[in-house]
Amino acid sequence: MGTDDLQYWLARFDAAVASAPRGPFAYRRAFHHDGGGHGFHLVFGSVVHGDEVGSLPAVVAVAEALVAGTLRHAGRVTLFVGNPEAGLAGQRFLEADLNRVFMDEPPDCHEGRRARELRPILDAADVFVDLHQTIEPTRHAFYIFPFQEDGWLWARAMAATPMWVTRHPGTAFSTGAMCADEYVRARQLPGITIELSQRGFGHGAEPRAEAAIRKALALSDAIAAGTTTLRDAAMAEPELTFLHTTHREKFDRDALALRPGLVNFTEVAPGDLLSAEGTPELRAPAHGWILFPKYPPRGPDGGYRKPLPGEIYRIVEPLPGHPRDLYR
Ligand SMILES: [Zn+2]
Structure with missing residues (x-):
């Protein structure tokens, strides 16, 4: 990823922020638009992981269109760039994963301070959509967040992708940590994460993100105007494919390594060899699709x-029913 490209898009984002009226959410690296017609507030996060920059051109395009008036929106929307400092360093984060520190007392470090800065925006969100990217290539974009009735309806209505890797709403992502989307869900509001494409510019994230943002903006205006309901808008789109995690392979030793070529949604059968030659054997325990395969670089030692x-990887499979029925 070229940090020159990131610098270019950040400069355009900052210019859009500077030409928008100063509003209540005009924080550093946050663009706010208030159409004055209704109070519904959509919030979109971009670059929460510093190296997941692919949605930024979409966020810039929407901000610029709102400033120019070529995109009209009667409600409120905030677009924020989460961790550009890590992005400019070519890293996921500088001191702590920003997407783990939205807790009551964030740690005193770069990301902790940024979480503190962003929390008032999330506190005022009616729907939050966090735009992420995967490390390795992916055959599908996918939503990934626990089941939540309104989150399902928004995800289906936005139609950013038909795939949703979900889980029981009672299971936290990781204990002692708090993701941005989880922070919003704690208020019983939709907190939605989308994995748009492989990380970086030019891997397909941009058109997908822009279409999802525009669709969400139009939907909130239509709901406010009474011309549709969230449920009707969701039902007008195809149902999502619900996937859940059936296996997680612990990454607990330096000796482990995956064989080359595994990507997100590589299909595997029970017994398929997943480890690299000369490393401890890893075989797929069940049928399914590989998700989040890890190939971290090795150091000089x-x-x-x-x-x-x-x-080191996980396996996902279709849920045996609708999560609304399974997770009640
Ligand atoms: Zn991410």
Whole structure:
């Protein structure tokens, strides 16, 4: 990823922020638009992980269109760039993963301070959509967040992708940490994460993100105007394919390595060899699709940089029914 490209898009984002009226959410690297017609507030996050920059051109395009008046929106929308400092350093984060520190007392570090800055925006959100990207290539874009009735309806209505990797609403992402979307869901409001494409510019994230943002803006205006309901708008789109995680392979030793070529949504059968030659054998325990395969670089001593990711890969499979019925 070229940090020159990131600098270019950040400069355009900052210019859009500077030419928008100063509003209540005119924080650093946050664009706010208030159409004055209704109070419904949509919030979109971009670059919460510093190296997941692919949605930024879409966010810039929407902000510029709102400033120019070529995109009209009667409600309120905030678009924020989460961790550009890490992005400019070519990293996921500088000191702590921003998407783990939205807790009551964020740690005193770059990301903790940024979470503190962003929380008032999330506190005022009616719907929050966080735009992420995967490390390795992916055969599908996918939503990933626990089941939530309104989150399902918004995700289906936005139609950013037909795939949703979901889980029981009672299961936290990781204990002692708080993601941005989770922070919003804690208020019983839709907190939606989309994995748009492989990380970086030019991998397909931009048109997908822009279409989803525009669709969400139009929908909130239509709901406010009484011309549709969230449920009707969702039902007008195809039902999502619900997937859940059936296996997580622990990444607990430096000796482990995946065989080359596994990407998100590589299909596997029970017994398929997943480990690299000459490393401890890893075989798929069940049928399904690989998600989040990890190929971290090794250091000069041959070991991986610590801490290791929690899992070296996981397997997802279709849920045996609708999560609304399974997770009640
Ligand atoms: Zn991410």
